[in-house]
Amino acid sequence: MNRYAEILNHEISIYLQSLPDDGIYLPFKYILNLGGKRFRPSLVLLSTELFGGDIQEAIRPALGIEVFHNFTLVHDDIMDSAPLRRGKKSVHTKWNLNMGILSGDVMFAQANELISSCYPHHLKEIISLFNKTAIEICEGQDLDMQFENRDIVELEEYIDMIRLKTAVLVGCALKMGAIIGNSNAKDANLMYDFGVNLGTAFQIDDDILDLYGNELAVGKQSGGDIIEGKHSALMILSKKIANPSQLEQLNLFLSYNDAQKKVKDVKALFNSMNVKDAASELKKQYYSKAVKSIELLSIQDAQKKLLLDFAENLMNRKF
Amino acid sequence: MNRYAEILNHEISIYLQSLPDDGIYLPFKYILNLGGKRFRPSLVLLSTELFGGDIQEAIRPALGIEVFHNFTLVHDDIMDSAPLRRGKKSVHTKWNLNMGILSGDVMFAQANELISSCYPHHLKEIISLFNKTAIEICEGQDLDMQFENRDIVELEEYIDMIRLKTAVLVGCALKMGAIIGNSNAKDANLMYDFGVNLGTAFQIDDDILDLYGNELAVGKQSGGDIIEGKHSALMILSKKIANPSQLEQLNLFLSYNDAQKKVKDVKALFNSMNVKDAASELKKQYYSKAVKSIELLSIQDAQKKLLLDFAENLMNRKF
Numbered sequence: 291m292n293r294y295a296e297i298l299n300h301e302i303s304i305y306l307q308s309l310p311d312d313g314i315y316l317p318f319k320y321i322l323n324l325g326g327k328r329f330r331p332s333l334v335l336l337s338t339e340l341f342g343g344d345i346q347e348a349i350r351p352a353l354g355i356e357v358f359h360n361f362t363l364v365h366d367d368i369m370d371s372a373p374l375r376r377g378k379k380s381v382h383t384k385w386n387l388n389m390g391i392l393s394g395d396v397m398f399a400q401a402n403e404l405i406s407s408c409y410p411h412h413l414k415e416i417i418s419l420f421n422k423t424a425i426e427i428c429e430g431q432d433l434d435m436q437f438e439n440r441d442i443v444e445l446e447e448y449i450d451m452i453r454l455k456t457a458v459l460v461g462c463a464l465k466m467g468a469i470i471g472n473s474n475a476k477d478a479n480l481m482y483d484f485g486v487n488l489g490t491a492f493q494i495d496d497d498i499l500d501l502y503g504n505e506l507a508v509g510k511q512s513g514g515d516i517i518e519g520k521h522s523a524l525m526i527l528s529k530k531i532a533n534p535s536q537l538e539q540l541n542l543f544l545s546y547n548d549a550q551k552k553v554k555d556v557k558a559l560f561n562s563m564n565v566k567d568a569a570s571e572l573k574k575q576y577y578s579k580a581v582k583s584i585e586l587l588s589i590q591d592a593q594k595k596l597l598l599d600f601a602e603n604l605m606n607r608k609f
Numbered sequence: 610m611n612r613y614a615e616i617l618n619h620e621i622s623i624y625l626q627s628l629p630d631d632g633i634y635l636p637f638k639y640i641l642n643l644g645g646k647r648f649r650p651s652l653v654l655l656s657t658e659l660f661g662g663d664i665q666e667a668i669r670p671a672l673g674i675e676v677f678h679n680f681t682l683v684h685d686d687i688m689d690s691a692p693l694r695r696g697k698k699s700v701h702t703k704w705n706l707n708m709g710i711l712s713g714d715v716m717f718a719q720a721n722e723l724i725s726s727c728y729p730h731h732l733k734e735i736i737s738l739f740n741k742t743a744i745e746i747c748e749g750q751d752l753d754m755q756f757e758n759r760d761i762v763e764l765e766e767y768i769d770m771i772r773l774k775t776a777v778l779v780g781c782a783l784k785m786g787a788i789i790g791n792s793n794a795k796d797a798n799l800m801y802d803f804g805v806n807l808g809t810a811f812q813i814d815d816d817i818l819d820l821y822g823n824e825l826a827v828g829k830q831s832g833g834d835i836i837e838g839k840h841s842a843l844m845i846l847s848k849k850i851a852n853p854s855q856l857e858q859l860n861l862f863l864s865y866n867d868a869q870k871k872v873k874d875v876k877a878l879f880n881s882m883n884v885k886d887a888a889s890e891l892k893k894q895y896y897s898k899a900v901k902s903i904e905l906l907s908i909q910d911a912q913k914k915l916l917l918d919f920a921e922n923l924m925n926r927k928f
Contacts, residue, residue: 297824313751313752313755314747314748316672363875365710365711365714366708368706368707368708369710369711387687387688387706388687388688388754391687391688391710392683392684392688392750392754393749394714394745395684395713395717395747396747396748396751397746398714398717398718398742399717399740399747400744401745402721402736402740402743403737403740403741403744406733406736406737406740410733413732413733413736414725414729414732417725417732417736418722418725421718421722421725422722424718424721425715425718425719425722428633428711428714428715428718429629429632429633429715431711432632432633432711432715433632435707435711436632479820486924
């Protein structure tokens with residue numbers, strides 16, 4: 291994956307140089323230059339190579355996926371009133387609301403342009419896949435915002451939300467690479483399922499790490515989700531597991547104004563209820579589904595091993 | 610054009626029924642149901658028929674143009690802090706900022722989906738045209754926002770801004786119809802030029818009508834551009850025409866706090882300088898360019914006449 295990230299960083303820098311140097315293109319370049327692991331576009335390249343495709347065809351669509359992802363970050367940061375992104379000022383904080391909205395819009399438009407620069411015989415399929423994904427991601431963000439105003443969110447609703455908001459883009463990136471690699475339709479769909487389930491497991495892991503991750507490595511305070519009162523995987527599971535007295539305790543702790551005490555007491559209660567184990571179990575369910583898709587692929591075992599190692603690596607991160 | 614608007618209103622209502630009935634789709638349906646003349650999508654149908662194309666192929670791309678246009682209205686209203694749209698509450702006023710941003714985003718995504726449902730052999734060309742146009746429209750809105758913070762805007766800069774922000778979508782709609790109608794490349798480009806020049810003339814006309822239109826028919830107070838201190842065609846031309854003492858007067862009038870007195874005095878000054886005639890002259894230049902493109906088309910004279918009548922009608926509106 292590091293090799294892909296290197297290739298992509300090089301291509302991103304050439305691409306950004308081709309854009310104007312003023313107005314809405316300043317935040318565009320700023321957010322793309324904040325770094326990140328280039329996870330999603332790397333998946334496009336990985337999948338293309340896995341099926342023996344031409345990596346040169348994959349690069350601009352992969353950039354499109356990255357630009358689109360960054361567009362969602364810019365608009366999400368406005369909607370979440372997030373002052374920071376990757377430790378630096380978010381776009382609407384560094385500039386203003388209007389620049390946040392409009393630079394996001396032009397990033398979406400440029401992402402469309404990049405993605406449609408695949409070879410013409412793949413265009414219809416790639417465009418359909420991407421448009422469906424973009425629509426679902428908006429719908430996922432919509433659900434996420436709706437949940438903020440709800441007292442109760444069911445586990446199935448939560449899973450549906452993270453699938454739409456996060457996981458489908460992972461599936462889209464992998465399927466896009468498969469299409470560019472001229473895979474058969476069955477394999478392309480298996481790559482999609484692999485990605486969606488892996489992305490779901492990854493997001494559940496994210497919720498676990500928010501409370502149980504290495505604070506220094508994660509780069510933010512532990513328990514942010516608890517402080518914000520988010521319906522995270524941990525919180526939803528805890529409410530499912532809790533007996534009436536534990537539920538009463540939980541609600542009491544959540545009403546604390548002192549953020550540190552709130553996190554400490556909620557975490558202790560979670561520990562007594564084995565909430566972390568329940569979340570890990572849930573994560574494993576989706577990880578297993580992802581692995582099953584790999585097994586069904588009609589590619590060499592050595593290549594399946596490659597995918598498996600990648601998935602396993604992703605699941606074993608400590609931050 | 611009325612026939613097309615009727616067809617489109619029918620298709621829009623079927624389309625909207627196919628969308629979910631909650632969350633971000635509520636503002637989506639709201640803004641599309643606020644009406645409007647369906648001017649841009651009608652141009653797609655008109656142009657398709659002009660070249661003998663299948664109007665059934667044109668309908669979904671035409672809806673895409675209308676949905677995209679409405680997306681830009683929703684986001685522009687946020688950026689302009691506009692409380693009203695077509696006499697009703699703007700989306701971010703009726704709901705909130707986040708709903709304005711996200712419903713706009715999903716409208717853009719759904720517009721992409723609609724536009725790419727043309728026949729596959731037209732896809733590459735239509736997608737390229739549309740992506741280029743969407744990018745330019747963002748760039749036009751960027752220029753418009755930049756101008757708000759400028760003391761001086763040159764006429765050429767202003768023309769460039771309205772070309773990007775408004776006129777290219779008219780050109781895009783007409784060229785899209787030509788492509789769907791299987792026109793030759795030369796005719797498709799002539800339709801584009803026709804649209805861009807007509808759209809530019811239309812926008813200059815809009816600026817003239819803002820001060821000289823029938824107040825009741827326009828549906829808003831005369832002189833809104835003057836009150837807001839906008840760099841309109843009239844304002845830019847007046848500054849070009851003015852001698853030093855007139856310029857001094859103009860700046861004095863523009864500094865008035867009393868909006869009514871400001872409009873009255875500026876208008877009187879404009880009249881003494883024949884600013885309206887200068888703007889009409891400018892408008893005619895672009896109108897003439899538009900007409901020249903029609904003449905060069907390789908279609909029947911009767912059909913050229915149809916386009917000419919349409920263009921003339923558009924130019925002779927009183928509101």
